[in-house]
Amino acid sequence: MGCDGRVSGLFRSNLQPTLTYWSVFFSFGLCIAFLGPTLLDLRCQTHSSLPQISWVFFSQQLCLLLGSALGGVFKRTLAQSLWALFTSSLAISLVFAVIPLCHDVKVLALVMALAGLAMGCIDTVANKQLVRTYQKDSAVFLQALHFFVGFGALLSPLIADPFLSEGDCFPANGTANATSRSHLFHTSRVLGPHHPEALPRFNQSSPSLRPQHGTATRVSYAFWIMGLINLPVPVAVLLLLSKERLLTCCSQRSPLLLSADELALETQPPEKEDAASMPPKLQPKPGHEDLFSCCQRKNFKGVPYSFFAIHITAALVLFMTDGMTGAYSAFVYSYAVAKPLSVGHKVAGYLPSLFWGFITLGRLFSIPISSRVKPATMVFINMVGVVMTFLVLLIFAYNMVFLFVGTASLGLFLSSTFPSMLAYTEDILQYKGCATTVLVTGAGIGEMTLQMLVGSIFQAQGSYSFLVCGVIFGCLAFTFYILLLFFHRMHPGQSSVPTQDKPVGMENSECYQR
Structure with a gap:
């Protein structure tokens, strides 16, 4: 009972940061699951073949991995961590807004690479910040954190579903239709870009893949809706930055731009007494x-x-x-x-x-x-x-x-x-x-x-x-x-x-x- 009371007390004292990290992971889940159901529409929008659109998956996964590895660079202090989360969550909203404007598969792959970097950064930084905050009691809060990934991953296909086309962008004698949409998605994950010959059911390289009027625009509404739903997340991170006095407009005690002396402390390993004298939000954390x-x-x-x-x-x-x-x-x-x-x-x-x-x-x-x-x-x-x-x-x-x-x-x-x-x-x-x-x-x-x-x-x-x-x-x-x-x-x-x-x-x- 005492243990539960202490954990709930810790949660109340860290309520805003915890809710903010959970909401950022919702952005992660929202972005990770939309490619599957919208793949056929994006293929029509970009006039691309199946091997070409497969590179969109690869670019997202590869940059997600790179973002996970590079995310540690931005988490030495609380200020760096929160600014990294703000930038990443805002980037995801921008990605949702830009995707409908991508009519070339290379541009789409580049945009999804940016989304992957943002997602990888969120994955590393949010996990680390929760572990730092709760340490021995982090298990229950990590479970909740990863619940929001699943919640976002469930929500994005539901948002996209009403706006998905019925395969009308294909010619009348084409072989793709609404019932083969999910088969196209899963088979593309199986084959990747190296086995186009194993897909006789689909038009692999037809240059005549052209969407009819209005086909490519309906799914745009789904992406814009997801972008709007995600927009409160960077706002929540910004509010946390304001609460922690890490915005220059809100406080002069812990300015975002470091002075020359503080910059020297950041670039050189400080002695114990110097590190203790630094502002708490600017102190580098041990380990991690x-x-x-x-x-x-x-x-x-x-x-x-x-x-x-x-x-x-x-x-x-x-x-x-x-x-x-x-x-x-x-x-x-x-x-x-x-x-x-x-x-x-x-x-x-x-x-x-x-x-x-x-x-x-x-x-x-x-x-x-x-x-x-x-x-x-x-x-x-x-x-x-x-x-x-x-x-x-x-x-x-x-x-x-x-x-x-x-x-x-x-x-x-x-x-x-x-x-x-x-x-x-x-x-x-x-x-x-x-x-x-x-x-x-x-x-x-x-x-x-x-x-x-x-x-x-x-x-x-x-x-x-x-x-x-x-x-x-x-x-x-x-x-x-x-x-x-x-x-x-x-x-x-x-x-x-x-x-x-x-x-x-x-x-x-x-x-x-x-």
Whole structure:
């Protein structure tokens, strides 16, 4: 009871920053899911072939990964973090406004690359700021943070759906129609730009792809609506900047533009007494470096091998789990419509929505659960659940009912893996080092790499290999997690952590020792 009261007290004292970070992650989710249902309209708008439009996915995913790695550069101080979040969330609104004006696929890929950079920056900075704020109690708030990703990812297709065309931009004798829209999307994720010959159903390179009057403009309203919905997010970050007195127009105590003396303190490592004399918002935080600073040789001195092993194994777990999430959502439709299941296109179209719906539902359920269950226990349950679900799907590969039940189960078990793993790893490392940056980057690499790998195997070996890959990746994730538990036992205990590194008022807290 005392623990719950203290956590709720922490939440009340950090209400505005927490709500702001959650809203920024809503922007992330809103931007990550709209490409799928609008792909056919964007293809018509840009007069592009399927291999050409596939580069839009690649540019977004690649720059999301780069943004995750580079996001650490902007988070050494609270001021840098908040300005990075403001710029990124505002960029997402601008991207939504500009997309309808992109009539060339190269311009569209460039715009989506900008969106990817903004999303990657949000991913790293918002996760890190919540971990900094709540530390030992961050698990429940991280679960809520990632719930807003799922909520945004569910909302953007719903907004786009009323404005989607029925494939009228194709010639009358074309082979694409409304029922093949989702098949086009998923098959493009399978094949990528390197297998155009495997798509005889679609007009790959027809120069006559021209939208009829009004076709390309209807979907523009969906993007503008999403841009307007997202616009309050940068406003919320701006209000937080004002509250923290980080706007030059609101306070002269902590100006945004540093003086020459303050700039020298930022560029040179200060002595302890100098760092303590700096304004709180301008003090660099210990640990929590960006990915490039983590790799400097000076950070390796006197550090036990278990420290590096924990970073690596935790990143490998998320490499597998986030990769499975991306691959399953991308290819479950193609698996369902292929033989031997041969599910109807309309029925199979519900599978990706079911998967993401239960991911969002699982993250919602995980918010109260994570306040009672340790992150390590939640990750263990998730790993076992993922492996068992894939085994059941493999055993009953010819049963459509088990496919739908298994898809929902997989969404539930994968939903809380990332926030639980992040909370657990930061807890092990006592909020030192580069855990958040390394984990976010590892998850991004996995999501991009495993989709490409599963797509290649899917085309070469057939639909059954889709579930075999899931079992293999699930077993690898579980193995890496067991290794993480082993390295946790080897790592020096909490007694080696200085008292000043613990959250204020928690030195003797029973909740802190859990």
